[in-house]
Amino acid sequence: MKITEVxxxxxxxxENLGLEWHTDIDDTPYISNEIIEVTExxxxxxxxxxxxxxxxYVEAGQYVIDNDLFFxxxxxxxxxxxxxxxxxxxxxxxxxxxxxxxxGLDGKPIKLLEFNADTPTMLYESAIxxxxxxxxxxxxxxxxxxxxxxxxxxxxxxxxxxxDDISNFDFVYEGxxxxxxxxxxxxxxxxxxxxxxxxxxxxxxxxxxxxxxxxQLDEHNGLSFNGDNYEFWFKLIPWESIAVDEPDLAMLxxxxxxxxxxIFLNPAYTLMFQSKRMMKILWDLFPNHPLLLENSYEMxxxxxxxxxxxxxxxxxxxxxxxxxxxxxxSNGNYENYPELYQEFAELNSHNGSFYQANVFYAYEACAxxxxxxxxxxxxxxxxxxxxxx
Amino acid sequence: MINKKFLNKIGxxxxxxxxxxxxxxxxxxxxxxxxNGGENQxxxxxxxxxxTKNGAIVTIEEQADGSYKILEETPSSSTRVILREQNGxxxxxxxxxxxxxxxxxxxxxxxxxxxxxxxxxxxxxxxETILASAAGAILGSWIGSKLFNNQNxxxxxxxxxxxxxxYERSQNSFNRNNATNAGRSGFYSPNNNTPNTxxxxxxxxxxxxxxx
Numbered sequence: 001m002k003i004t005e006v007x008x009x010x011x012x013x014x015e016n017l018g019l020e021w022h023t024d025i026d027d028t029p030y031i032s033n034e035i036i037e038v039t040e041x042x043x044x045x046x047x048x049x050x051x052x053x054x055x056x057y058v059e060a061g062q063y064v065i066d067n068d069l070f071f072x073x074x075x076x077x078x079x080x081x082x083x084x085x086x087x088x089x090x091x092x093x094x095x096x097x098x099x100x101x102x103x104g105l106d107g108k109p110i111k112l113l114e115f116n117a118d119t120p121t122m123l124y125e126s127a128i129x130x131x132x133x134x135x136x137x138x139x140x141x142x143x144x145x146x147x148x149x150x151x152x153x154x155x156x157x158x159x160x161x162x163x164d165d166i167s168n169f170d171f172v173y174e175g176x177x178x179x180x181x182x183x184x185x186x187x188x189x190x191x192x193x194x195x196x197x198x199x200x201x202x203x204x205x206x207x208x209x210x211x212x213x214x215x216q217l218d219e220h221n222g223l224s225f226n227g228d229n230y231e232f233w234f235k236l237i238p239w240e241s242i243a244v245d246e247p248d249l250a251m252l253x254x255x256x257x258x259x260x261x262x263i264f265l266n267p268a269y270t271l272m273f274q275s276k277r278m279m280k281i282l283w284d285l286f287p288n289h290p291l292l293l294e295n296s297y298e299m300x301x302x303x304x305x306x307x308x309x310x311x312x313x314x315x316x317x318x319x320x321x322x323x324x325x326x327x328x329x330s331n332g333n334y335e336n337y338p339e340l341y342q343e344f345a346e347l348n349s350h351n352g353s354f355y356q357a358n359v360f361y362a363y364e365a366c367a368x369x370x371x372x373x374x375x376x377x378x379x380x381x382x383x384x385x386x387x388x389x
Numbered sequence: 390m391i392n393k394k395f396l397n398k399i400g401x402x403x404x405x406x407x408x409x410x411x412x413x414x415x416x417x418x419x420x421x422x423x424x425n426g427g428e429n430q431x432x433x434x435x436x437x438x439x440x441t442k443n444g445a446i447v448t449i450e451e452q453a454d455g456s457y458k459i460l461e462e463t464p465s466s467s468t469r470v471i472l473r474e475q476n477g478x479x480x481x482x483x484x485x486x487x488x489x490x491x492x493x494x495x496x497x498x499x500x501x502x503x504x505x506x507x508x509x510x511x512x513x514x515x516x517e518t519i520l521a522s523a524a525g526a527i528l529g530s531w532i533g534s535k536l537f538n539n540q541n542x543x544x545x546x547x548x549x550x551x552x553x554x555x556y557e558r559s560q561n562s563f564n565r566n567n568a569t570n571a572g573r574s575g576f577y578s579p580n581n582n583t584p585n586t587x588x589x590x591x592x593x594x595x596x597x598x599x600x601x
Contacts, residue, residue: 121600182599184579189600213579218572237577237599249576312601 001036001105001350002389006137008033009129017132018195019124021188024380031129035137036355036370036386042105043145043368043388046357049110049291050099050365056289057115057273060281061087064272072297073275074309074338076243082254082268092257092267093159095196095234096152096362098122102293102345104357111293111345112282113356114307117273118266119238122383123148123192126360126369130385143388144368149199151366156203158363159232159265169204177206178265179223179230183237184211193236212237217252222261232263239271240310240337275309276340294343299324303344309337314378319344330376347375355384447524449515451475456512459522468524472515487528490516505542 009031014022024030064073065087070080086092098120104110127148134141157166160173180197182189194209201207208225212235216224223230243250256262272278279295286292294300299320306318315332320341347354353372360367373381447462448471460473470482482490494516497503504517519525521542 116601119600183577186599192600211579212577213575215576216572216574217576221572224572238601241599246576248573252573 001348001355003350004035004037006033006035006133009133009136013132013136014129017128018191019129020191024382026380028382030382031125031133032372032382032384033133034372034384035133035139036105036384037389038105038145038368038386040388045110046101046104046359046368047145047365049101049104049112050359050361053099053112053115053291054097054361054365056282056286057117057278060278060285061269061272063285064278064281069281070272073272073277073281074240075271075275076240076250078247078250079239079243079254079268079271082250082257083271085254085257086264086267087269090162091159091263092269093155093162093265094267094270095155095159095265096120096123096360097266097270097273099359099361099365101357101359102347105348105355108346108348110291110357112279112291113293113342113345114276114279115273117270119236120360121188121192121236122358122369122371123360124195125383126358126367127152127195129383130369133385134387139387144386145388146367148360148362148367151360151362151364152196152199153203155362156200156205159263173204175206176231177208177228178232178234179215179225180207180209181212181215181233181235181237184213189236193234196234217249217256217262219252219255219259220261222256222259230262232265234265238310238312239268239274276307276311276342277309277338279342280340293345296341297338298341300341300343303327305342305344306339307342308334308339310334311337314373314376314381317376319375328375330378356381445522445524446471447519447522448473449518449522451515452512454512457515457518458513459518462522462524468528470519470522470524470528487519490519491525491528494520508541 008029009017011022011029014020014031019031022030064070065084070077070083075083094117097115097117099115100113102108102111102113126146131141131144131146134144154166156178157169160176161169178197178200180193180200182193184190197207197209208228208230210225214225215233215235218224221229223233242253253262253264253268257264257268277297279292280297282289283292283295294302299306300322302322304320304322306320308316311317311332311334313332314330316334317330317332318326319328321327347356348370349355354375354377356371356373356377358369358371359365360369368386370384370386371377371381372384445462446467446469448460449457450460450473451457453475470487471479472482473479494503494505494514497516498506501507504511504513505520513521519528
């Protein structure tokens with residue numbers, strides 16, 4: 001890996017950019033001052049990989065529905081109907097997701113680690129911060145695999161135009177409004193949601209923001225806030241959390257989808273993609289595919305990683321030897337979800353640190369970013385920018 | 390040929406303009422930091438919009454000083470104005486009465502003497518009150534263009550209700566056809582154990598984050 005250390009964005013720069021969560025709880029900077037140098041071919045391969053994998057996920061999604069494999073994916077029963085309805089009707093448009101990859105640099109093959117299809121963060125960092133770092137250091141800021149802002153804007157328009165062509169958006173848009181919500185208490189999540197709101201508004205939508213608990217949901221009359229009705233609700237709340245923590249909400253949402261008065265973003269079907277157990281389905285459908293690692297619901301006989309269907313932030317992950325011995329383990333709260341065993345893949349590494357590539361997807365692959373940390377990346381990982389050389 | 394579609398486009402896009410205004414151009418920010426929903430311009434008109442599509446029954450009460458207030462309004466398939474006079478009589482205004490009243494109001498708007506568009510603080514006349522109601526949006530729709538986008542009208546419209554509760558009830562009744570089902574909110578209410586979040590300089594522990 002080729003890495004250049006550059007002048008960091010100061011905390012003041014970052015705060016001016018709206019990124020206030022710039023320091024980790026151990027007082028180290030969250031935004032690295034490193035820039036990873038990526039060749040155009042390497043960037044192209046990340047782009048192609050994400051696009052190809054998304055098509056594979058769509059095929060696998062249909063397979064799950066046709067064969068009723070929700071239980072296998074660890075999906076709570078009280079969201080199955082919502083998933084099916086959102087899958088069948090095109091208006092439930094997938095706004096964005098993020099693929100996490102091992103490899104892709106130094107000639108190492110790209111391998112899918114997981115797909116954060118429902119509530120990915122790192123949006124702000126990928127869309128704006130890494131761009132600003134190039135600009136601050138006098139690099140050509142257009143040499144970055146990063147059309148996230150523009151791609152999201154286009155994809156917002158597609159939730160109305162429902163297809164590749166968005167040129168008729170102004171003609172067909174009838175004023176349908178999007179309400180954006182995060183759970184109160186996390187500035188990182190709130191800002192990520194507000195960035196999405198800004199992009200949607202620039203795209204031409206009427207929008208508003210409220211905290212999740214302020215939104216009013218009614219099975220007959222849809223979603224409202226402050227007396228105004230909204231046709232779309234973007235909520236940065238994982239579907240599986242809704243199913244388990246707020247089962248009444250899951251039921252209400254299902255009814256609202258059935259009554260066709262509200263569309264929820266990201267759609268409920270993204271929970272199928274979000275389940276790490278989906279990668280075993282992919283392996284069944286596309287055995288030995290070069291972008292996939294071997295995945296199984298049973299322990300493998302090679303060095304492997306054990307994780308759980310809906311784990312987050314690197315919690316409840318173990319690296320196991322071929323005989324099942326624990327080599328490294330992270331604690332966490334996700335062990336109640338069914339497990340997935342994934343063939344171990346070496347991350348890109350430099351000076352003893354590991355770098356995971358993240359590729360955003362919004363109708364097509366649209367931005368690359370990296371996270372840096374130990375063998376198991378957790379919430380203390382750093383965001384690392386890149387430039388194309 | 391290599392597909393370069395993925396390459397950064399920020400340099401060419403609208404946000405370049407936003408960014409480039411100040412050197413490093415740290416400004417997308419303004420939009421982001423300042424977007425607390427305060428720009429919602431349609432907040433007072435949704436009841437009106439609803440009523441325009443459907444219909445409304447409005448009850449107007451004559452006040453002791455001879456002005457009028459909206460007592461109640463409910464959505465309906467037809468549109469009626471019920472007048473409760475000072476002496477306690479209650480009657481439905483005829484179409485002729487309404488047409489005449491609204492024509493007079495239209496002239497007042499044109500000449501700048503309507504309380505709706507040029508408020509002096511005085512109470513509203515019967516005609517002004519009708520126009521301020523949801524029923525007025527239907528009955529007076531032919532003068533809507535000069536009325537409904539007027540800021541004074543929008544604020545007067547709110548004060549034309551007898552009580553804040555009457556206003557809320559009215560808004561709510563148009564937003565919810567089924568009055569017995571009030572909908573629900575309060576999911577994911579922040580509980581009292583949530584760590585103090587005033588220190589936003591640090592990333593949070595993952596125990597209360599939901600993104601990934």
